[in-house]
Amino acid sequence: MNTLPFDPTATQYADTVLRVCRAVLGPTPEAEDAWSEAYLAALRAWPDLRPDSNVEGWLVTIAHRKAIDVVRARRRHAVPVGAAPEPRRPGPARAGDDGIPPLRDPRIWDALAALPDKQRACVTYHHVAGLPHAEVASIVGGSVAAARRASSDGIARLRRDLADVLEGGGP
Amino acid sequence: MTDALFAGLDPDPATRDRLRARLVRDAAAADLLDVVVRTVDSPVGPLLLAGTDRGLVKVAFAREDHDRVLATLATEIGPRLLADPAGLDDVARQLDQYFTGARTSFDLDVDLRLAHGFRRDVVAHLPAIAYGHTASYAEVARAVGRPRASRAVGTACARNPLPLVVPCHRVVRSDGTPGQYGGGERAKRWLLDLEAG
Numbered sequence: 001m002n003t004l005p006f007d008p009t010a011t012q013y014a015d016t017v018l019r020v021c022r023a024v025l026g027p028t029p030e031a032e033d034a035w036s037e038a039y040l041a042a043l044r045a046w047p048d049l050r051p052d053s054n055v056e057g058w059l060v061t062i063a064h065r066k067a068i069d070v071v072r073a074r075r076r077h078a079v080p081v082g083a084a085p086e087p088r089r090p091g092p093a094r095a096g097d098d099g100i101p102p103l104r105d106p107r108i109w110d111a112l113a114a115l116p117d118k119q120r121a122c123v124t125y126h127h128v129a130g131l132p133h134a135e136v137a138s139i140v141g142g143s144v145a146a147a148r149r150a151s152s153d154g155i156a157r158l159r160r161d162l163a164d165v166l167e168g169g170g171p
Numbered sequence: 172m173t174d175a176l177f178a179g180l181d182p183d184p185a186t187r188d189r190l191r192a193r194l195v196r197d198a199a200a201a202d203l204l205d206v207v208v209r210t211v212d213s214p215v216g217p218l219l220l221a222g223t224d225r226g227l228v229k230v231a232f233a234r235e236d237h238d239r240v241l242a243t244l245a246t247e248i249g250p251r252l253l254a255d256p257a258g259l260d261d262v263a264r265q266l267d268q269y270f271t272g273a274r275t276s277f278d279l280d281v282d283l284r285l286a287h288g289f290r291r292d293v294v295a296h297l298p299a300i301a302y303g304h305t306a307s308y309a310e311v312a313r314a315v316g317r318p319r320a321s322r323a324v325g326t327a328c329a330r331n332p333l334p335l336v337v338p339c340h341r342v343v344r345s346d347g348t349p350g351q352y353g354g355g356e357r358a359k360r361w362l363l364d365l366e367a368g
Contacts, residue, residue, distance in 0.1 A: 002250055003245055003246045003250050004245060004250055005206075005241040005242060005245035005250055006245075006251055006252050006253060007241070007252050007253045007254045011254075014182075014187065014191070015181060015182055018180070018186070018190070019180040023177070023180060027180075032190060032193075035190055036193050036197060039190075039194050040194065040198060040203070043194075043253075044201070044203055046251055108176065108177075108179060127177060128180060155176075158176060159176075162176070
């Protein structure tokens, strides 16, 4: 039985959890939906969490799964058409009426979404959520070395895909 | 380098507030909250307010260390605890009115589950001491039927889970000096002066 207060024990990771949702879904309302569902699920399960658990890793895993569920639902609901599917456009790089903050460059979302699943998961867990490679390996499965490699391969590919953005210093 | 790459992922304060408000709302709708807490400023320092589905369960002065109070609430009541900056607004409003002298009694649902046994008897009796009046520890001991327990009355007042709302500050030493208080002697004197008008 876990008797630590949910707030701030779990809520202190609110930003990290949102970073993870946005890494998968872009700075979209869907990312906020995934954040909300993840925290509600965490609150529900909170009293049964083992007291020695890594709360941050647990939350990040829940959030990543919720976000992946959204991606899968999108694919299921996608209407097959003859032409190429409409590219995901996360919106302009400025604050909108919905309060979404300005981005350095929106192309980061497309680049992240284009990574192979394992690379994107490892980059998200390690570079976005800040979890150590050992923790990432325990979440995605496989060895620590494989998690580290997937993460660095993912970052290398992002740098390559975004070379012009990074050289230009962004808008 | 990677920090720059992912800088756009960080939420702004408005997003943070919106998400927290939504979590509180969803959690309440799903009946998943054991305790809701909120901090308010007051003339006697920041106060932590905590409520359950039954009513106000805890008022804590800063001297009590709010982090420790949260830990105690989670252990004693339940760990599904969330801060709601807009919650408990009826409590916050009545406290505001009290501090400006516009209110002399509180009309709130209270949850006395943090006071047990004799302490609960004392806490239940305290609202009988009217605004602007005081009673000595010995008088309260007699009133609750334990005339020799004035020291225990002192302990019960010091551990009153709902100071201000349940007026333990109106219990003073037999010589008329304020005596100890969970919020500090200065706060107690300030409250007695406020009520003296």
